[in-house]
Amino acid sequence: MKATIATLAGDGIGPEVMAEALALLSAMGSKYGHEFVTNEALIGGIAIDETGDAFPAETQRICEQSDAILLAAVGGYKWSDPSAKVRPEQGLLKMRKHFNLFANLRPVKAYPALSQNVPLRPDLLENVDMLFVRELTGGLYFGERKEMGDGDDAYDTMYYSRPEVERVAHVAFRAAQGRRKKLTSVDKANVLASMRLWRKTVTQVHEDYGDVELEHVLVDACTMHMLMRPASFDVILAENMFGDILSDEASVFAGSLGMLPSASLGEGRFGLYEPVHGSAPDIAGQGKANPVGMFLSVAMLLRYSLALEEEALAIERAVDAVLADGARTGDIARKGEPILSTKEFAQAVIAKL
Numbered sequence: 001m002k003a004t005i006a007t008l009a010g011d012g013i014g015p016e017v018m019a020e021a022l023a024l025l026s027a028m029g030s031k032y033g034h035e036f037v038t039n040e041a042l043i044g045g046i047a048i049d050e051t052g053d054a055f056p057a058e059t060q061r062i063c064e065q066s067d068a069i070l071l072a073a074v075g076g077y078k079w080s081d082p083s084a085k086v087r088p089e090q091g092l093l094k095m096r097k098h099f100n101l102f103a104n105l106r107p108v109k110a111y112p113a114l115s116q117n118v119p120l121r122p123d124l125l126e127n128v129d130m131l132f133v134r135e136l137t138g139g140l141y142f143g144e145r146k147e148m149g150d151g152d153d154a155y156d157t158m159y160y161s162r163p164e165v166e167r168v169a170h171v172a173f174r175a176a177q178g179r180r181k182k183l184t185s186v187d188k189a190n191v192l193a194s195m196r197l198w199r200k201t202v203t204q205v206h207e208d209y210g211d212v213e214l215e216h217v218l219v220d221a222c223t224m225h226m227l228m229r230p231a232s233f234d235v236i237l238a239e240n241m242f243g244d245i246l247s248d249e250a251s252v253f254a255g256s257l258g259m260l261p262s263a264s265l266g267e268g269r270f271g272l273y274e275p276v277h278g279s280a281p282d283i284a285g286q287g288k289a290n291p292v293g294m295f296l297s298v299a300m301l302l303r304y305s306l307a308l309e310e311e312a313l314a315i316e317r318a319v320d321a322v323l324a325d326g327a328r329t330g331d332i333a334r335k336g337e338p339i340l341s342t343k344e345f346a347q348a349v350i351a352k353l
């Protein structure tokens, strides 16, 4: 098949992991006979420097003409002044909103080969395999907001409408049907009105999915249950900010934040794919970044936007295989283990395909 992919490398370690993603796409194209046309565009801090806008019009145009977007990371010290008018993260938030990518899928699993890296008892990690479905275009991130300005107060609002909760709940229930048929809906219904609407709506949507077991968990309790019984979770549906926080917590099970991929989807096949990790400015430009989150994001792109399931599985299996062989970047290496550079690790995965 022929597909067009917008590639947005962004800042920090972004360009390093994107370079490897492009190598992976080209290897996949040759092996499976696909033509992946990639078009680079600016996002984040580098876009601010060059155009004054974190999500420039030209980038929007390139993305609109693509089948999917692959993004690496945005942000860095240079642009981190909290009083700045334009910030790199705005690029990401604008894109999610512009393309109506309301469902953010973040799979997390524990790798037996990395269990020594996880500060939890190994027996708790057995069979840890969860999928976060984070609502991505509403909630606390997109409700009415007052910036500080010159005044002494500011606020953010957690707002949801019923249709916003319904559509993401359907995504989560359908995902659960294809997995272990359990859905945990996270809220704070004991305190927040928007979260009472959330719980009520999810309960109603559940009526269409009799084969899925639904549990409601308060977000504070959820952070604790995730550490006490991580293997008992299957699909976890959460409000935008709750999903942001919980998915970082869950990254511990995978051994490193550098391991996690994500897909942000709307109603159709179009999607935005990015590793969950950030731009890691402390290690940028040193070849130390872990490319796994990025590679697994490429796999998700092939699966969800291009319906190339076999190709997606091939990438996931190759990653598992090199980890089992002992390949390690610095973030997942134990004391004394040899450390591969971003490129060396990526090449090992590509060689396995």
Ligand code: IPM
Residues within 6 Å of the ligand: 089, 092, 093, 244, 276
């Ligand atoms: C994420 C990130 C973003 C978010 C930031 C960079 C805006 O933390 O994708 O999880 O909060 O959504």
Ligand code: MG
Residues within 6 Å of the ligand: 244, 245, 248
């Ligand atoms: Mg986050």
